[in-house]
Amino acid sequence: MATSGFELLWQTAPQLATGAGRTLAISACGIALATVLGLAYGIGRTLGIAWLDRSLRVYLAAWRAIPVLVWLYLFFFGLPMFLGLSVPAFACVVCVLGLWGASEVGEVVRGALRSLPAGQRDAALAIGLGRLQAYAWVLLPLARKRMTPGVINVYTRIIKTSSLAVLIGVVDVTKIAQQIIERTYASVTLYSFLFVFFFLACYPLSVLSRRLEQRWSH
Amino acid sequence: MSDVIELRGFSKHFGAHPVLNGIDLAVRQGEVVVILGPSGCGKSTLLRCLNGLEQGSAGELRFNGERLDARSDWRAVRQQVGMVFQSYQLFGHLRVLDNILLGPLRVQKRAPQEAQAQALALLERVGLADKALAWPRELSGGQQQRIAIVRALCMNPKVMLFDEVTAALDPEMVKEVLEVILDLAEAGMTLLIVTHEMAFARAVADRIVFMDGGRIAEQSPPEAFFSNPQTARAQQFLERFSYVENLPRRKAS
Ligand SMILES: Nc1ncnc2c1ncn2[C@@H]1O[C@H](COP(=O)(O)OP(=O)(O)OP(=O)(O)O)[C@@H](O)[C@H]1O
Numbered sequence: 001m002a003t004s005g006f007e008l009l010w011q012t013a014p015q016l017a018t019g020a021g022r023t024l025a026i027s028a029c030g031i032a033l034a035t036v037l038g039l040a041y042g043i044g045r046t047l048g049i050a051w052l053d054r055s056l057r058v059y060l061a062a063w064r065a066i067p068v069l070v071w072l073y074l075f076f077f078g079l080p081m082f083l084g085l086s087v088p089a090f091a092c093v094v095c096v097l098g099l100w101g102a103s104e105v106g107e108v109v110r111g112a113l114r115s116l117p118a119g120q121r122d123a124a125l126a127i128g129l130g131r132l133q134a135y136a137w138v139l140l141p142l143a144r145k146r147m148t149p150g151v152i153n154v155y156t157r158i159i160k161t162s163s164l165a166v167l168i169g170v171v172d173v174t175k176i177a178q179q180i181i182e183r184t185y186a187s188v189t190l191y192s193f194l195f196v197f198f199f200l201a202c203y204p205l206s207v208l209s210r211r212l213e214q215r216w217s218h
Numbered sequence: 219m220s221d222v223i224e225l226r227g228f229s230k231h232f233g234a235h236p237v238l239n240g241i242d243l244a245v246r247q248g249e250v251v252v253i254l255g256p257s258g259c260g261k262s263t264l265l266r267c268l269n270g271l272e273q274g275s276a277g278e279l280r281f282n283g284e285r286l287d288a289r290s291d292w293r294a295v296r297q298q299v300g301m302v303f304q305s306y307q308l309f310g311h312l313r314v315l316d317n318i319l320l321g322p323l324r325v326q327k328r329a330p331q332e333a334q335a336q337a338l339a340l341l342e343r344v345g346l347a348d349k350a351l352a353w354p355r356e357l358s359g360g361q362q363q364r365i366a367i368v369r370a371l372c373m374n375p376k377v378m379l380f381d382e383v384t385a386a387l388d389p390e391m392v393k394e395v396l397e398v399i400l401d402l403a404e405a406g407m408t409l410l411i412v413t414h415e416m417a418f419a420r421a422v423a424d425r426i427v428f429m430d431g432g433r434i435a436e437q438s439p440p441e442a443f444f445s446n447p448q449t450a451r452a453q454q455f456l457e458r459f460s461y462v463e464n465l466p467r468r469k470a471s
């Protein structure tokens with residue numbers, strides 16, 4: 001079985017590679033979006049602007065209370081139905097992963113910023129930095145070590161959650177594997193493949209996390 | 219000489235809680251004003267209002283004759299009003315030199331070479347020329363506080379605000395920081411100093427401002443204030459300090 005398993009993977013390599021590529025593309029785009037919006041969320045919640053803080057809390061609650069899958073259906077089926085706005089499946093998944101990831105990354109960023117002594121912001125402002133400059137040059141760099149493990153954890157969750165894409169018809173690595181299983185019944189081989197694939201996609205991120213924490217430990 | 223800072227009927231409250239109450243104060247160019255007063259009387263809040271970290275609620279604040287309020291360009295003002303905090307607040311992710319150069323380069327957009335030359339000269343002046351490339355956490359409290367002073371000075375401010383800058387230091391490091399401040403006073407810089415070091419206050423001040431309950435209770439030259447305080451609150455306040463200094467020796471058992 002072992003040989004035939006590898007043979008099967010070898011034969012189906014082109015399809016699997018396409019699927020893997022799509023999964024990685026969805027994940028990378030989702031992560032990029034989650035990072036940019038998550039930083040904005042974290043900054044927004046520490047500016048001390050009451051209405052902004054309240055709005056962002058509602059945003060967080062919405063993403064925490066409703067399953068990501070439901071959000072995905074809402075975007076994919078709901079937007080065309082209610083707004084007549086049809087979004088391609090790929091873009092839908094990226095948006096949902098990015099917006100959900102933003103709430104999670106944002107909470108990590110907020111927590112890390114909150115843990116800084118209040119005097120650091122005062123000191124940054126006291127030398128004439130603007131509020132956003134204070135974040136760029138002082139507060140975020142000070143908080144980056146503390147937020148790295150949490151943010152990387154969200155990244156790996158985004159990669160794993162990306163397989164929900166199957167449910168709205170995106171042909172990602174999970175879908176390809178399913179199709180091959182339906183044809184060949186080689187479920188053990190393909191599930192092993194998926195296991196190794198997701199491990200290899202996520203593990204380097206944990207290594208990176210540890211590296212960065214070390215680099216920033218002065 | 220002209221007044222650099224001028225407060226008239228200046229008040230500040232946090233919610234319903236009044237913290238500063240009709241403060242009238244004028245500070246002349248080159249003057250060294252030491253602010254004394256019991257804990258919670260509003261000394262820190264007063265200093266923080268002078269560089270816009272807090273906004274006043276009523277009254278008038280002028281800097282170089284120009285009236286300042288919540289809409290003023292505080293970033294410009296802060297470049298002229300340096301502030302040093304009790305807990306140093308060096309930025310841990312930057313080496314000493316980069317801490318000092320952050321403002322000159324990012325805010326004032328000065329030429330790196332010129333700014334760096336000034337930073338190194340200032341480090342030399344406070345006796346820390348060899349620490350330019352150190353990380354803040356490698357330094358003692360007294361060293362960190364001297365760096366924090368240099369960081370403020372490197373913006374070439376007109377006025378410096380010191381808020382209990384020796385209160386967090388071990389006694390043997392207090393001297394090295396106070397000497398730096400004395401040096402600035404000698405050089406004719408305008409200083410507002412909040413401190414609990416009475417001997418230092420007496421030595422450095424041109425004028426003592428004694429605050430109590432959000433008001434200025436009295437203002438006098440240091441000799442007059444320490445030898446002959448006018449208000450009962452100031453007398454009590456000074457007695458508490460002299461009590462510690464003159465504590466009689468415990469009888470040996
Ligand atoms: N951000 C704030 N919000 C609410 N109340 C505050 C705030 N900052 C200070 N206060 C209050 O204002 C009063 C004056 O505080 P301030 O720190 O100015 O006193 P202080 O004279 O510097 O005291 P200390 O000698 O202990 O440093 C205190 O009662 C304090 O609780």
Ligand SMILES: [Mg+2]
Nearest residue numbers: 261262263382
């Ligand atoms: Mg104080």
